[in-house]
Amino acid sequence: MRARVAAAAEVVLCLGTVAPGVLLYLDFFATAAYLAPVAVAASTAALAGVWRYGPWRTVGFAVTAFAVAVTWVYRDTTSYGLPTGDTAKAVVGGVASGWTSMLSVGLPADSEPDLVITPVLCTWCAVYAAVAIATRTRQALAPAVPGLIAFVVALLFSKGEPHLLLAAGFVLASLALVLLRSDRFDTAERSGGGLAFGVPVIVCVATLGAAVAWAVPVATGEDRFDPRTLRPPPVTLSTDLTPLARVKAQLREPAPRPLFDIEVDGAEQSLVRTSALDDYDGVTWSSDDPYLFAGTRLSANTAPAAVTVSARVRVEGLPGPFLPTFGRPVSLDVPDRGERRLAFNSRSGVLVCPEPSLRGLTYSFSADADVRDDSLAQSLPGPGSTDLPDDLPTELRQLAKDLTRDATTLYGKVTALERSLRRLPYDLAAAPGHSLARLKTMLVGEPGTSPGAYAEQHAAAFAVLARAIGVPSRVAVGYRLHDPTSGTYHVTSHDAHAWAEVMFADRGWVAFDPTDPTRTESTPPGNPDPAVIAGPAQPNPPTVDPRTTPTGGENGRPGGGWQGLIRATAVVTIGAVALAVSAAVGIACVKAVRSRRRRAAGGAAGVIAAWREILDRFAERGSWPPITSTPQEVAAQLDDEGLAAVAALVTVAIYAPHELDESAAARAWAVEAKYRRPSTPRGVIALVDPRPLLADRRETRQRQAALRALGTV
Structure with missing residues (x-):
């Protein structure tokens, strides 16, 4: 029963090593809708990894489980829940090109099947490999490797931001898995002491690592390698003519030409932007921003003081590729998304459509529009x-x-x-x-x-x-808005x-x-x-005391310099103290539990337990007899009559055919009490001394090596 519980716990921890990589995709997708197919993939992969009924049946079950996972992603192509030919085509196309789609879409992206298939595939493979290794081998660290690979792959697709909590979660799950497997396959006495000692140490190590990484970041993640830089942007615009040069041509048209209608909900707007130019070479203002395919979420709200404005646009004669927007667009809704794919640049806030003709295009968007008020002062x-x-x-x-x-x-x-x-x-x-x-x-x-x-x-x-x-x-560059009709602005070339x-x-x-x-x-x-150009002097907006932006250290980030060093030193010191205290408490708890269990034994078992406690007292003093020494030899070295009596009782307890009574165990424990330190500083130190625990493991390894040398194991 205990073995089954341990095996189930290992499967759960295998899932725990993969979970941080799955959660990294929260930065990639606009919502958590992708978690449902990923959870199906993880569940089927775990079942397939546990299945062990012959090679052919195992492979068949694994293939079936994988088919269920990917079919769930493309369930819209199924018929009554069963895969069809369209499902097979979609799966093959998604597996082959899903990762390229993830590199050509703007973030955050919608949970579309062609984008979700890659996280599902990575999760399924990682969970299956981790569970299969855990259930078929005795390697302690190997089951954590698939989760590490999945975590690295997810980092390539996520935003360049630090993910300390997820990294700490992966480390915590991996160390717990290693500890559980080491304790499970250890042939030494399985009293649970290893787990009781290791769990608090693992928690402290993960916490300390995350704290140190937060205080002294070796790498923030902002400059992390981005595979998108190796792939040309999916939408490229011709830069032969700057949009700024088209303003005069439109204004000088003989008759106004209808371009688009825009209905605005929210704060009144007087300007609608189509393009933004931030590169100037002394002759022309231009922009070379790359554009990625847009989903329903365009960008996060980074201007808390802005006003949210919603608009609906219907294009008539507007020349492409630039589309009307306000401020910083946040969300987008295109009714005919399947026919026309819009693209967006999150840095400039410009929306484009690469189609040759925009006539008939309709879309709605919401944006954080700028409002000029006294707070700008x-x-x-x-x-x-x-x-x-x-x-x-x-x-x-x-x-x-x-x-x-x-x-x-x-x-x-x-x-x-x-x-x-x-x-x-x-x-x-x-x-x-x-x-x-x-x-x-x-x-x-x-x-x-x-x-x-x-x-x-x-x-x-x-x-x-x-x-x-x-x-x-x-x-x-854009257009003026004026004279709305029933809340709708009719924009022309003039x-x-x-x-x-x-x-x-x-x-x-x-x-x-x-x-x-x-x-x-x-x-x-x-x-x-x-002064003539400036005209009559006019009052400036409300003045405030000049302020400077905190620069921090040499790298310009807050927390640098001496303040960052002091903070980092404080965090490391506090973490080290917490780790030491946790380790000491864990050691004391393990020793107390082991001593209590030994004292619960009676007769011959109680005598042997008392003898082992005496040996622990010797270990706390830095003395541990060789494994080949008999109890009588150990007692002879110390020349102690009480210890010699206990040694004799131990010999009788091991070799005598008759059982010792309870009084023998009581006499042995009375001798053990003489070797305990009183309530002194040395006695307190002895309570948290790990040498008895280390000595036990050393003795176990020596005994196993001797048995292997004799050929008995």
Whole structure:
């Protein structure tokens, strides 16, 4: 019965070594729906691994169990629960290309069969291998290897984030499995002492390892190898013409051309973005972001102060591939997903459709839209590019400093730039382009030229000036929203527009429109004073004390430097003390349980138990007689009459044909009591001394080696 319980516990621990790898996919999938088919795969694999009724029947049962697991994944292709030809085709295609699908989809992904099949396959193989090894071999560590492989495979598909708890869970399950198998197959006395000592040690080791990894991360996981970098993105866009250059062409069309209808629920929006450009080479604003196929979940909410907006879009004449969105899209619903597959870039928040024609496309999305309010006055710059060409004219850099000289906050600086640029004249007939030379002409003027410009140059100028003072910014291209009809905006080509966006740490990208199409008056050419461009002084937003972002250590992460070293030292010290205390308590408990069991014996067994307790007292003093010494030889070395009497009783207990009475055991225990240390510091140390436990195991190994040498085992 005990063997069956131990075998069942090993199967459970085998599942425990694979479970952390399964849970890693929570970062990959948008929901936990994938866990159901994975649980079916793990259950069938465990049953197949335990099955041992001949090689052919075992293989047949394993194949059947695998078929059940993969059929469950593609159960939509079955007929009355039975697999069909479509099921077979789907399984073959999923097994062959499921892993490539996982590398070409945006995260978090939907629990689609072609994406779930790879975790199911890895889980089934890992569980089957672990259980089969555990039930067919005596190797202590081997059953944990399949779980380790499954964990590494899952790391390749998951996000580049640390998973300390899951790693600690794998270590804990693996060590528990090794301990159980070592105790089960140990031919020594199976009193459970090994488990009682090992379990707290395992818990402490796993806890200490996780704490040390958290305090002193050798690798955070952010720079972990990503196999997606070896695979070209599934959606590539032509960069021959920047979307910014199409703004003027649309605005100059003779008649407005219907592009799309958008119905908005939530906060009122005045701009809808189609593309975002964050690379500037001095001539053109562009973007080379890769796009992955989108599921229903696009990105996590990283801007808690933003406002959630929902929208429904119906495309008419919008040229592809860029699609209208707000802020940072969070979720997406495409009714005809099977016919048209949309793609998304989570960094820029841009949604695209690689189809040649978008007419008739309908989709709904929700997004974290930016809202400009007074709380932005306390915001700091977020992560974003501030790169500019090396040949940036010094006049532009100085102009950016002059225009923002009186502002004390990030929001104050960017609103000052916005106000200044909105006071420049709007002229759709101005020369196209947004190169540095064109921007310099617009902002500081050249003899014989007009500073007139339109949205393309205004947005580009704002982004360049913002980056010149270290503010992360980009150019956004899209359309204006105005005059809704029954809550629906009808967007045409004459609504084309461009603006700039600034990255705030706690809000994400926030739009700033530096163009005023109603300001058509001209200004004389030349090099105006910055104060003239800035116009009358206007109050800045509420000012706050300048703040700096905590940098931490040399690597810029919080917790670095001396503070990180002190914290790491404290954690390691506390963990070491906890480990030592746990080990001491475990040793004392094991010794107490063993002593209690020995004292419960009577007669000859009680005499032998008392003798072994006496030997434990010798081990606590650093003395352990050789295994070849008889009890009389041990007593003779110490010249103790009481010990000699116990040695004689032990000899009688082992070899005499008659049973000793209870008084013999009592006399032996009385002698043992003399060798116990009193309640002194040395006595307390003796309680947690592990040498008696180690001596027992050493004696067992020596006895087994001697028996093997004699050929009796």
